[in-house]
Amino acid sequence: MLKRVAITLGVSCCLLTAGGVVSAAWTDMQGDFPGQYIIYGGYPDKESARAPSSGDTKVAFSIRGRAAKDLFDSIGPAPRPELSRGEERCETNPKVRKRRLETIACRHHPKDGYWCTFGFDLSTGLAVWGKSGDAMCD
Amino acid sequence: MKKIFAALALMACGAALARGAHPWAFEYRPFTGSYNIFGGTLSEQVPPTKRSKNIAYYVKGAVAKQMFEAMGPDLKDVPGADGEQRIRQRAHVNCSFSPRDGYSCSFGFDLITGTSIAGTEC
DSSP: OOOHHHHHHHHHHHHHHHHHHHHHHHTEEEEEEEEEEEEEOOOOSSSTOOOTTTOOOOEEEEEEEEHHHHHHHHHHHHOGGGGTEEEEEESSOOOOOOEEETTTTEEETTTTTOOOOEETTTTTEEESSOOOOGGGGG | OOHHHHHHHHHHHHHHHTOOOSSSOOEEEEEEEEEEEEESSSSSSEEEEEOOEEEEEEEHHHHHHHHHHOOOOOOOOOOOOOOSSSEETTTEEEEETTTTEEEEEEEEEETTTOOOOOOOOO
C-alpha cells in the first residue's frame, strides 16, 4: 500500500514538475539572490584598486548560483566577435567555460559552478568591468 | 621616552579614528538583490527571445546606500521625487532613498547588445 502511494505521489510530482517547467520557464528566470560587491577607485584588482574618491567611485558585483547561471545561459555561447561576446575556455584549465558580453563576464568552473561579474562607474553611470578579466581562469 | 611613546600612540589612535570605523579595504561585502530576465520593455514584458532579452537588477541595503552617496546630488523635478523620496541617477543607474523603504538601486542590461539599460520604469 505504502509503495503504491509512493509511486503515485512520485508520478504526480514528475508530471507537475514537467508541466511547471514548460509553463514557468520564463517567469523562473527571476528571483532574490545573495551576492558580493565592492566600492573602489582605480582598477578592480587588489593590486591597483584604491579607496574611492570624489569623481572616481566604482562598484563591482560578484554573483554566484542560480542568478549567475541564468545570466550565463542568457548571454549564450554564440560567437559574436562584433559584439564582444562568445564562449572561450581557459588555456590553463579547458574545463572552465567563459562567456562575455561587453562588460559582463561569466564563467562555469567544474569546481564552484557559475559565477558572473560586472560593474558601474558611479561618477558617470557607465558600465565597467567587475573583477578583472584575468580572474576568470583562477 | 615614555612621553614620546604615549604621544605616538595617541597620534596612531587619532589617525585610525579619522579614517572612520570602516577604513576602505579591497574586500567584497555581501548584498542581497533581485533580478528579472525578460523580453520586450520594462512596462510591457514578454518572454525573452533571441532578438529581445534584458535583465533588470534591484539591490537594497548597504550597497545601495554607498552607491546613492557616490552618485549625488538629488534629482529635482522628476517623477517620484518629492519630500519623502530622493532620487539620484547616473546614466541608466538609478538609486533612491525614502525614510520608509530605505536605500535601493536599479540598473539593467540589454542581453543582446550588452549595453546598460534602466532597471526601473521612471
